Amino acid sequence: MLIGIVLTLVSIWYGQNHGLMPVAASKEAPLVDGLFNTMMTISTGLFILVQGVLIISAIKFRRRRGDEADAEPVHGNIPLEILWTAIPAILVLGISIYSFDVYNEMGGIDPMNHSMAHGKSEKSVAHMPGAAIAATLPAASEPLSTGMTASASDPSASSQPIASSNIGIGSTPEQQNSPTELTVNVAGLQYAWIFTYPDTGVVSGELHVPLGREVLLNITANDVLHAFWVPEFRLKQDAIPGRQSELSFTPSKEGEYPVICAELCGAYHGAMRTKVVVHSASDYDAWITSQQVASAEGLQQAIATSAVDQSVDQFLSPFVQSIGVQPDQLTQLHPAAGHYHPAS
Amino acid sequence: MTQAQLQEDANLLASDSEHHKPNWREYFGFSTDHKVIGIQYLVTTFLFYLVGGALAAAVRTELATPEVDFVSRELYNSLFTVHATVMIFLWIVPATTGGFGNFLVPLMIGARDMAFPRLNAIAFWLIPPGGLLLLSSFLVGAPASGWTSYPPLSLVSGKPGEFIWILSVLLLGTSSILAAVNFLVTIVKMRVAGMGFNDMPLFCWAMMATSALALIATPVLAGALILLSFDLIAGTAFFNPTGGGDPIVYQHLFWFYSHPAVYIMILPVFGMISEILPVHARKPIFGYKAIAYSSLAISFLGLIVWAHHMFTSGTPPWLRMFFMFTTMVIAVPTGIKVFSWLATLWGGKLNLNSALLFAMGFVSMFVVGGISGVMVAAVPFDIHVHDTYFVVAHLHYVLFGGSVFGIYAGFYHWFPKMTGRMMNETLGKIHFALTFIGFNLAFMPMHKLGLEGMNRRVAEYDPKFATLNLICTIGTYILAVSTFPFIYNAISSWLSGPKAGNNPWRALTLEWMTTSPPPVENFDQDPILVVGPYDYGMGDRATNVDVPFSDPREPVLAAGPNSALRADPDPSVAAHPDDR
Amino acid sequence: MQGSTIDPSKTVLNYHHAVETAHGHSEHPDHRLTGVIVFLIAESMIFLGLFSAYLAFRVTAPVWPPDGTPRLELLLPGINTIILISSSFVAHNADTAIKKNDVKGLRKWFAITALMGVIFLTGQLYEYHHLEFGLTTNIFASTFYVLTGFHGLHVTFGVVLLLGVLWRSLKADHYSSEHHFGVEAAELYWHFVDVVWIVLFLLLYIL
Numbered sequence A: 001m002l003i004g005i006v007l008t009l010v011s012i013w014y015g016q017n018h019g020l021m022p023v024a025a026s027k028e029a030p031l032v033d034g035l036f037n038t039m040m041t042i043s044t045g046l047f048i049l050v051q052g053v054l055i056i057s058a059i060k061f062r063r064r065r066g067d068e069a070d071a072e073p074v075h076g077n078i079p080l081e082i083l084w085t086a087i088p089a090i091l092v093l094g095i096s097i098y099s100f101d102v103y104n105e106m107g108g109i110d111p112m113n114h115s116m117a118h119g120k121s122e123k124s125v126a127h128m129p130g131a132a133i134a135a136t137l138p139a140a141s142e143p144l145s146t147g148m149t150a151s152a153s154d155p156s157a158s159s160q161p162i163a164s165s166n167i168g169i170g171s172t173p174e175q176q177n178s179p180t181e182l183t184v185n186v187a188g189l190q191y192a193w194i195f196t197y198p199d200t201g202v203v204s205g206e207l208h209v210p211l212g213r214e215v216l217l218n219i220t221a222n223d224v225l226h227a228f229w230v231p232e233f234r235l236k237q238d239a240i241p242g243r244q245s246e247l248s249f250t251p252s253k254e255g256e257y258p259v260i261c262a263e264l265c266g267a268y269h270g271a272m273r274t275k276v277v278v279h280s281a282s283d284y285d286a287w288i289t290s291q292q293v294a295s296a297e298g299l300q301q302a303i304a305t306s307a308v309d310q311s312v313d314q315f316l317s318p319f320v321q322s323i324g325v326q327p328d329q330l331t332q333l334h335p336a337a338g339h340y341h342p343a344s
Numbered sequence B: 001m002t003q004a005q006l007q008e009d010a011n012l013l014a015s016d017s018e019h020h021k022p023n024w025r026e027y028f029g030f031s032t033d034h035k036v037i038g039i040q041y042l043v044t045t046f047l048f049y050l051v052g053g054a055l056a057a058a059v060r061t062e063l064a065t066p067e068v069d070f071v072s073r074e075l076y077n078s079l080f081t082v083h084a085t086v087m088i089f090l091w092i093v094p095a096t097t098g099g100f101g102n103f104l105v106p107l108m109i110g111a112r113d114m115a116f117p118r119l120n121a122i123a124f125w126l127i128p129p130g131g132l133l134l135l136s137s138f139l140v141g142a143p144a145s146g147w148t149s150y151p152p153l154s155l156v157s158g159k160p161g162e163f164i165w166i167l168s169v170l171l172l173g174t175s176s177i178l179a180a181v182n183f184l185v186t187i188v189k190m191r192v193a194g195m196g197f198n199d200m201p202l203f204c205w206a207m208m209a210t211s212a213l214a215l216i217a218t219p220v221l222a223g224a225l226i227l228l229s230f231d232l233i234a235g236t237a238f239f240n241p242t243g244g245g246d247p248i249v250y251q252h253l254f255w256f257y258s259h260p261a262v263y264i265m266i267l268p269v270f271g272m273i274s275e276i277l278p279v280h281a282r283k284p285i286f287g288y289k290a291i292a293y294s295s296l297a298i299s300f301l302g303l304i305v306w307a308h309h310m311f312t313s314g315t316p317p318w319l320r321m322f323f324m325f326t327t328m329v330i331a332v333p334t335g336i337k338v339f340s341w342l343a344t345l346w347g348g349k350l351n352l353n354s355a356l357l358f359a360m361g362f363v364s365m366f367v368v369g370g371i372s373g374v375m376v377a378a379v380p381f382d383i384h385v386h387d388t389y390f391v392v393a394h395l396h397y398v399l400f401g402g403s404v405f406g407i408y409a410g411f412y413h414w415f416p417k418m419t420g421r422m423m424n425e426t427l428g429k430i431h432f433a434l435t436f437i438g439f440n441l442a443f444m445p446m447h448k449l450g451l452e453g454m455n456r457r458v459a460e461y462d463p464k465f466a467t468l469n470l471i472c473t474i475g476t477y478i479l480a481v482s483t484f485p486f487i488y489n490a491i492s493s494w495l496s497g498p499k500a501g502n503n504p505w506r507a508l509t510l511e512w513m514t515t516s517p518p519p520v521e522n523f524d525q526d527p528i529l530v531v532g533p534y535d536y537g538m539g540d541r542a543t544n545v546d547v548p549f550s551d552p553r554e555p556v557l558a559a560g561p562n563s564a565l566r567a568d569p570d571p572s573v574a575a576h577p578d579d580r
Numbered sequence C: 001m002q003g004s005t006i007d008p009s010k011t012v013l014n015y016h017h018a019v020e021t022a023h024g025h026s027e028h029p030d031h032r033l034t035g036v037i038v039f040l041i042a043e044s045m046i047f048l049g050l051f052s053a054y055l056a057f058r059v060t061a062p063v064w065p066p067d068g069t070p071r072l073e074l075l076l077p078g079i080n081t082i083i084l085i086s087s088s089f090v091a092h093n094a095d096t097a098i099k100k101n102d103v104k105g106l107r108k109w110f111a112i113t114a115l116m117g118v119i120f121l122t123g124q125l126y127e128y129h130h131l132e133f134g135l136t137t138n139i140f141a142s143t144f145y146v147l148t149g150f151h152g153l154h155v156t157f158g159v160v161l162l163l164g165v166l167w168r169s170l171k172a173d174h175y176s177s178e179h180h181f182g183v184e185a186a187e188l189y190w191h192f193v194d195v196v197w198i199v200l201f202l203l204l205y206i207l
Ligand code: HEA
Pocket: A046, A050, A087, A088, A089, A091, A092, B148, B262, B263, B265, B266, B308, B309, B327, B328, B330, B331, B332, B334, B335, B336, B338, B366, B367, B369, B370, B371, B373, B374, B375, B376, B377, B378, B382, B385, B386, B387, B391, B394, B395, B398, B399, B402, B403
């Protein structure tokens, strides 16, 4: 009994105070952390239980020297066996319901519209109001490969809830039709991220977002698989050539966080990182303006590499620059792009 | 009389005459004896384990510092790709099924050999060429797209290496299918008279579940690889979006095999643990039927959870929820096993030798990996940790802390039967201590690394992760050192260890009822089941025996017609002297 | 017999007697047919995997077959299908014959089966030759060739098996009403190849 109480207390304490997660910088992150803390509590309990039984057995039940007899033959105990079938069953049921809930809260599921969440064909059929966007999309970030025009959706033009119809984590239900949603098109390529802001025409090598406003990312890839990951947001989505996936989140903490490519994409996979900058609203506007001015000055579609972490990403800059020069060449570059990086 | 004596006495004729020692040359040739083949598997795969471990050591050396300094980025990718392929397809899968399965299954069910001895030999002889082929790829640029080999990357990075990878995995997969056919037929058809399914040692149940999985899942991998190779060399576009193909289809096909594959790698080990614990705890296994049937449950569930590896690759939300739930349900049958093992140990008289230590190490480490498995099954959490070191930690806790610990336990337990000689206990315990410490140093910190933002498959990383990575690397070196006492122990004991006798552990299963090493046809006469496989401590009729899951009146359930366990034995055939 | 403190003649012989009576000793039971059946489960899983890939491509593509794919001619494959399906019945006659110890009948029926298999393969090659698309034309073409080609390989192997049985049947008394594993295995394999073709035909040509 006493052991049980101590075990529970220790588990709860450790489950809340493990200090294993990085800062939470999006509205979604605390949800994931809550789930993780719960699972950590259960895990700690199970861990101590199992290791405890093993250690006690090893000490208490070890064979004494000279004792050659067998132990008492206990074969089974039905109530006990039912108990240890039922408890894990209840625990995993609880965890999956909780996970389902969190997932829903993050906008992973839209119950109204799940019939559309099945793949590219339905998506492109269902979503074609996005045609107008093609014009505002700089060629560099357009999905290059397939014949399918991925619909870079314009939220206000479509009455369909966008989140549901695509793959990835979508927006939370009450935010779906929010006109203030900021859409950014994301393209992963060997070995860089390109962010395009369809509303303003800004193209950047970093993601800049305003605090507290919902952001919707349309993610695709130009060559091989990549994955967009921001640990502080607890969000990840693969970038898949020929498909478009969505990720939406609301940044909740100003600062700079790494954007990491989490899917093996070639030799420089480990160096394919950039950062996301969460600004206050006014700083964000200032940034957009500065980018627009920059392009107006003739640096058409120049990539905002100003603050790129040069020590890591140096070798990328010539490559990234070249995209701005001849966007339509990208198609031909791949798969040969692997040869494109200068020796570092 | 103890149960072991009863069983041995009844089988004196089965282990009758002196036999010539197997000639060492047999081990290097095309032998059809399942025991020779089993040992061929074990030795070959262990050598591949050393190769895979050396590759891992290279990986860890590169990761000791945040910069790319030890090998180039390209080579790094090849290192972990080949590391994983070797470990999975050339070490765990063939060592557990081919090695222990071959050696033990026919002996345990009292058969003379496998159902198809020649097929068995062929299955083994596919392994060395497959392995050498894979390693030869380093000469032309080894595969570098991970053991998952996802297109389109696998189609554009180094064609010769990738093609070699496909060929060698196809060879190894064929070997695994052939072995599965053999095991299924052997176990279903060739049990000795009187051994019903419920009298089988649990290892045989596990091998049945494993073989069914291998039979159903492996061909699908072959299908995927055939399509991939067409994309690679014939210019088709099955998995290439440029030509209307779809890379996600490959992922589904691949994981339809490779998730079940992880159970192919762990189920036989579950079976071995169920054999080893009762013997050294001197207690019956707790909940025989629950353990037996949970193996079947795991292999069935294992077939319908594959997309949990694809939670971020655009799987539709409702499917994600489905796969999350089925995945988590696997914790229930696995938990039944774990708790039954704990209950087997509890109240026993534990002989803490190397075999039992490794078996207990298995339980303790596997549970850590299993629990982190349930965590990554939770979709929102997996979205954060997918493709990070958290997953790397999970997979090594189940594969090394699980399978490899289990295999070591099996080595120590069955070495006397395989070679006729005992292993050195002191060296065994040193081996255990070093392995246990090194393993936890190497892999425990990876959980934290992954949560904090270190992605997997990278040669360079953020300097803030340097300390933890260094600890992992040091752990790896300790692991490398820990293999030397084992290798020395195995070789020296094989040559000149103390003689083991037929049944050094006083065990009850049939493999101990013949000479060590067993003669060519295993038994001089069909062996006889007098007691159930785990009836420890039940020699004395005065003990009140509680047998919940079997009916002591029913011959099939109570260890056969002459079992000492039966409530009303037939006096003409009864084994126990009191009943005659 | 080794020396032993217990008198083994009493205990052991006793048991052995019991076991033998309980299970009327069949000496070397033949498990090969079971083995073939189990192996065919594995084979069908390869095809199942390829079929699911085909279906996956099909349901995700906006138009199927992709624009510009010429329509498949149905006449020749239709005839081919009929030939292959009937060959299964022919093969079964061989089995019936050998069960009556009729080796001549076995030879006759298996020869016809093999011939029909060869006709099927020739027909398929002819079709390949006259198709307007190649392996890499588009995703439909690729799946078409890989699926039919892989099946064709199996038919070829089936024909080799049939010829192997014919060759062996030349040796007197190789097959009899008791011992004809080879015949049964070849027949079973042939039926398997046939069933796969039916699914394949429905998937590729009809649906
Ligand atoms: C032997 C191999 C093995 C085994 C047995 C397992 C077992 C499990 N695995 Fe693991 N897994 C791998 C090998 C294995 N895995 C590998 C190699 C990968 C990575 C592949 C790659 O990407 O390269 C992987 C990846 C992997 C992922 C994908 C992660 C990602 O890429 O994002 C997931 C997600 O669901 C998962 C889940 C599980 C679960 C739920 C189990 C369960 O079977 C575990 C069940 C066991 C227990 C739960 C412990 C005992 C039970 C109790 C004590 C009862 C009480 C418990 C609870 C109530 C929780 N595994």
